[in-house]
Amino acid sequence: MSDHLAGGYDLAVFDLDGVVFLIDKPIPGAAEAVERLRADGTAVAYATNNASRRAGEVAALLTGMGVSAAPAEVLTSAGAAAALIAEHVPAGSPVLVVGAEALRGEVRDAGLTPVESAGDNPVAVVQGYGPEVGWKVLAEAALAIRAGATWYATNTDRTLPSPRGPLPGNGSLVAVIRTALDREPDVVVGKPQPALFRTAASLAGAERPLAIGDRLDTDIQGAVTAGMDSLLVLTGVSGPADLLSAPAERRPTFVAADLSGLFRPADQARVPATEVDGWHLTHDGDRATLSGSGDAVDALRLLCGVTWNGVPATAVKAGSDAATGVLRDWGL
Numbered sequence: 296m297s298d299h300l301a302g303g304y305d306l307a308v309f310d311l312d313g314v315v316f317l318i319d320k321p322i323p324g325a326a327e328a329v330e331r332l333r334a335d336g337t338a339v340a341y342a343t344n345n346a347s348r349r350a351g352e353v354a355a356l357l358t359g360m361g362v363s364a365a366p367a368e369v370l371t372s373a374g375a376a377a378a379l380i381a382e383h384v385p386a387g388s389p390v391l392v393v394g395a396e397a398l399r400g401e402v403r404d405a406g407l408t409p410v411e412s413a414g415d416n417p418v419a420v421v422q423g424y425g426p427e428v429g430w431k432v433l434a435e436a437a438l439a440i441r442a443g444a445t446w447y448a449t450n451t452d453r454t455l456p457s458p459r460g461p462l463p464g465n466g467s468l469v470a471v472i473r474t475a476l477d478r479e480p481d482v483v484v485g486k487p488q489p490a491l492f493r494t495a496a497s498l499a500g501a502e503r504p505l506a507i508g509d510r511l512d513t514d515i516q517g518a519v520t521a522g523m524d525s526l527l528v529l530t531g532v533s534g535p536a537d538l539l540s541a542p543a544e545r546r547p548t549f550v551a552a553d554l555s556g557l558f559r560p561a562d563q564a565r566v567p568a569t570e571v572d573g574w575h576l577t578h579d580g581d582r583a584t585l586s587g588s589g590d591a592v593d594a595l596r597l598l599c600g601v602t603w604n605g606v607p608a609t610a611v612k613a614g615s616d617a618a619t620g621v622l623r624d625w626g627l
């Protein structure tokens with residue numbers, strides 16, 4: 296076993312948006328990281344809450360960006376949701392689909408009948424992100440749920456990352472029906488529920504899987520719930536200030552600026568850290584002062600040791616010019 300971080304694991308389960316790519320552009324270093332894992336004998340899987348593409352399409356998209364992926368390595372919340380519904384209702388049952396064509400295809404392939412109207416008496420409503428989802432189908436879904444259909448959400452991500460900033464995700468569209476009906480979905484399939492990660496691990500026959508994600512509230516919480524170690528990369532939605540104030544159920548095992556952290560010593564990514572190169576922390580009651588200089592992620596790992604034990608992130612003061620710089624960069 297190697298002493299680099301990835302060497303301790305037999306499977307790397309990647310989130311996609313914010314980890315491997317941003318919308319349609321690969322994140323620098325992602326393709327190389329996947330190839331190096333494969334060369335080292337570490338299995339690779341991709342687990343995405345995005346329900347707007349099918350596994351084969353996701354694999355083709357990744358391959359087109361230079362990131363190697365086979366359809367069998369891809370788990371989407373759309374495929375998992377359709378499989379789950381099919382386990383609970385008779386074959387051929389009508390299911391109202393709120394989402395993209397990919398979700399409709401998964402429902403059909405699971406042996407169910409996709410419908411568009413509450414008048415078709417659907418036994419279930421399945422809701423996933425789709426850029427064309429509008430008021431009309433949301434209204435049909437609300438009527439069907441009120442009439443007794445079971446409400447499945449592929450995921451409840453409030454936002455999607457984009458080069459222009461966060462955009463409304465499926466969770467924001469779920470919130471429309473939640474507000475209208477004053478109730479929660481019956482079943483949420485995607486992260487932070489553990490189903491995608493657990494399925495990825497069992498399909499790969501992995502004993503020591505590592506989850507890799509950019510969101511504390513989905514990827515990291517899902518890994519914690521699944522009992523898996525996790526790596527937070529800072530190339531997507533969650534930033535340093537989010538990590539400093541993360542509740543216990545959203546704390547990763549490791550943090551790194553990007554996927555190159557997989558190939559550095561595990562102890563240089565573990566969080567929290569009690570000692571790092573260059574930075575010093577003095578801690579007095581509910582106040583802490585950061586001084587010295589060095590790598591910003593090292594400062595972050597050190598600070599988590601106090602903010603995860605009750606010191607508010609806003610009570611951390613700078614004791615050097617470099618500390619002033621990192622705290623300002625993190626919006627503190």
Ligand SMILES: [Mg+2]
Pocket residue numbers: 310311312313314508509510531
């Ligand atoms: Mg993501």
